[in-house]
Amino acid sequence: MVNEIAILDTKQMNFALPEDLLMMQRSVREFAKREIEPLAAELDKRPQFPWQTLSMMGEMGLLGIMTPERYGGAGLDTLSYVVLLEEIAAADAAHSTIMGVTSGLPQDILLNHGSAAQKERYLPKLASGEWIGSFCLSEPHCGSDAVAMKARALKVDGGYKLSGTKAWITSGGEAQVYLVMAKTDPTAGARGVSCFVIEKGTPGMYFGKPEEKLGQHAAITTTVSFDDCFVGDDALVGSLGQGFVIAMSSLDSGRIGIGAQAVGISRAAFELARLYAAERQAFGKSIREFQGVSFKLADMATRIEAARLLTYRAAWLKDRGYRVTQEAAMAKLFASETSAFVTHQALQILGGYGYSKDYPAERYFRDARVTEIYEGTSEIQRMVIARQVYRDLGN
Amino acid sequence: MKIICIIKQVPDAEARIRSTAAGIDLEGVTFVIDGMDEYGVEQALRIRESGVEAEIIAVALGPKRYEEAIRTALAMGADRAIHLETEEAFDPITQAKLLAKVVGEEAADLLLVGGKEADWDSAALGAATAEALGWPHSDWTTELELTANSAKVTHDADEGSEVLTLPLPAVITTQQGLNEPRYPTLPNIMKAKRKELKKLSLDDVGGAVSKIVILKQEIQTRERLNKIIEGDPMEAAQQLVKLLQQDKVI
Ligand SMILES: Cc1cc2nc3c(=O)[nH]c(=O)nc-3n(C[C@H](O)[C@H](O)[C@H](O)COP(=O)(O)OP(=O)(O)OC[C@H]3O[C@@H](n4cnc5c(N)ncnc54)[C@H](O)[C@@H]3O)c2cc1C
Numbered sequence: 029m030v031n032e033i034a035i036l037d038t039k040q041m042n043f044a045l046p047e048d049l050l051m052m053q054r055s056v057r058e059f060a061k062r063e064i065e066p067l068a069a070e071l072d073k074r075p076q077f078p079w080q081t082l083s084m085m086g087e088m089g090l091l092g093i094m095t096p097e098r099y100g101g102a103g104l105d106t107l108s109y110v111v112l113l114e115e116i117a118a119a120d121a122a123h124s125t126i127m128g129v130t131s132g133l134p135q136d137i138l139l140n141h142g143s144a145a146q147k148e149r150y151l152p153k154l155a156s157g158e159w160i161g162s163f164c165l166s167e168p169h170c171g172s173d174a175v176a177m178k179a180r181a182l183k184v185d186g187g188y189k190l191s192g193t194k195a196w197i198t199s200g201g202e203a204q205v206y207l208v209m210a211k212t213d214p215t216a217g218a219r220g221v222s223c224f225v226i227e228k229g230t231p232g233m234y235f236g237k238p239e240e241k242l243g244q245h246a247a248i249t250t251t252v253s254f255d256d257c258f259v260g261d262d263a264l265v266g267s268l269g270q271g272f273v274i275a276m277s278s279l280d281s282g283r284i285g286i287g288a289q290a291v292g293i294s295r296a297a298f299e300l301a302r303l304y305a306a307e308r309q310a311f312g313k314s315i316r317e318f319q320g321v322s323f324k325l326a327d328m329a330t331r332i333e334a335a336r337l338l339t340y341r342a343a344w345l346k347d348r349g350y351r352v353t354q355e356a357a358m359a360k361l362f363a364s365e366t367s368a369f370v371t372h373q374a375l376q377i378l379g380g381y382g383y384s385k386d387y388p389a390e391r392y393f394r395d396a397r398v399t400e401i402y403e404g405t406s407e408i409q410r411m412v413i414a415r416q417v418y419r420d421l422g423n
Numbered sequence: 424m425k426i427i428c429i430i431k432q433v434p435d436a437e438a439r440i441r442s443t444a445a446g447i448d449l450e451g452v453t454f455v456i457d458g459m460d461e462y463g464v465e466q467a468l469r470i471r472e473s474g475v476e477a478e479i480i481a482v483a484l485g486p487k488r489y490e491e492a493i494r495t496a497l498a499m500g501a502d503r504a505i506h507l508e509t510e511e512a513f514d515p516i517t518q519a520k521l522l523a524k525v526v527g528e529e530a531a532d533l534l535l536v537g538g539k540e541a542d543w544d545s546a547a548l549g550a551a552t553a554e555a556l557g558w559p560h561s562d563w564t565t566e567l568e569l570t571a572n573s574a575k576v577t578h579d580a581d582e583g584s585e586v587l588t589l590p591l592p593a594v595i596t597t598q599q600g601l602n603e604p605r606y607p608t609l610p611n612i613m614k615a616k617r618k619e620l621k622k623l624s625l626d627d628v629g630g631a632v633s634k635i636v637i638l639k640q641e642i643q644t645r646e647r648l649n650k651i652i653e654g655d656p657m658e659a660a661q662q663l664v665k666l667l668q669q670d671k672v673i
Contacts, residue, residue: 089609
């Protein structure tokens, strides 16, 4: 398989992050360590949507990193986004999920496909964190096979009437802005899906109870239902029938974000295990001196490094205008499976303490698991990649 | 008005620092702006945000690596910076004389200095700089309010606190509680790169010879006895009193 992108850009290969990005990374690391990490265990025990820290993140510009300054965002690139998202994820995965959804999906969609009026109305409030955004694609009966959705948007005078139920919606009930995929033409398959921007409080829109999950409890997940919910023509995002394409293309950038998140969780778990192994004594020495433990740490470090490089590269290519369907899927697949591996090994290295809530190892283990599921399961990523590797022979 | 904030860069509080025969080994250590200096920058920004028209200048005396801490001050919101760059280490009196030249040249109205340095624990710089400038000084300041040409401060005294007014120009050294420093925003970090950072050499301010020579440096360590008294609380308490008396603690 020849990768033309790599050939075009070999002369520019450069692994150093720009100086100002390094400074942002340091600053955000400090912030996350001081303000977010100390809350993580409590948020896990007694879940609450973390409005206070989100508003601090908003003030710093962390909830609209890629949104242009003109709309109140930080106007930075995808590479900056993944570097900073990793910092938040290393402190608390739930915060990074909320951040990843509101910036990677709704803001990305509105920026690329929204009308001028939609951009003016939503982007500044989303970028500042005053409002949080949600993305509504999955339904109770279908996630991977999203085209099988039943949510319907019926054309009526002056707008559309939506009915149906969206499932697993991150920030459901807390978010103000919902990007909703619904069928405007049930006979047209993927081309019959359209995208709508709908505000919380619209009559006919209801939220379910927060789902009880394995981890990431503070990133509240609910169903969002529509019962003859009327929205005006101005709620349509992009053109009629373009919704599926919009959703899929935003997932390209969303998946790079999941890659960064998985790297962040992995890094936190690795760091915990690394320090623990240097302190813990068994058979008269610290356990890091046992090959059985040190080789685990070596494998963890190697995979984290590889996952981070795949993530950075996907972001870097996207910033240069390349279509990154394959690279984003690879980064997401590898990084999320790495986080499952690394958090599993970290828990093992901590022994009984790893299994106890006295240490965050078990939380990392639970928080990491969903990265292999949302924004496309690992199986779906493999399908995407497999399709891409045969691009030249035709799908 | 013109406000100058003195900036120092120190090892991160969580850094693991090694001591070698040659002195303190700072290899691989993460450095940050001194937290006490951050209070100063934050206070200057708050003065400006309260409606006082103010130019805020970060000034640092130290090695090249201090640039990072200076950029942090700029990212927080300082307008420009002056870096008196030297790899030499000076005693606080000599540092104060050098800094006083820069402050005098800028004709500042207010000088904010960190109350105590996080690395070598010296609290002399603020007072020494006030002395060098011939300005009034408030140390361990926890509240600061400006009027047209004076500063009203609350500062920690040995037993309690005092409220003072000082005519401007004045030197204020910070104390924990003065404020809660902000985190730089991403756009301000980007802007910091484009702000003026003027470099001065020792020669530009007339040179200096340190009054002290460092012969040896060591890290303070506290040996603990690790004595744990177990058993019945009443008996344990009696045993504790006995031990404390034995060691002449009480
Ligand atoms: C915490 C959390 C937050 C979420 N947030 C959101 C959100 O904000 N917005 C949103 O729209 N969705 C969200 N989701 C939904 C998520 O995207 C879906 O759960 C995911 O896409 C999988 O869909 P599903 O659960 O319906 O599983 P299914 O699609 O039913 O899949 C079940 C299993 O079958 C496998 N499978 C399916 N098809 C194939 C195939 N062709 N080949 C091989 N294997 C296959 C899958 O990989 C999986 O292992 C969230 C989910 C969770 C758990």
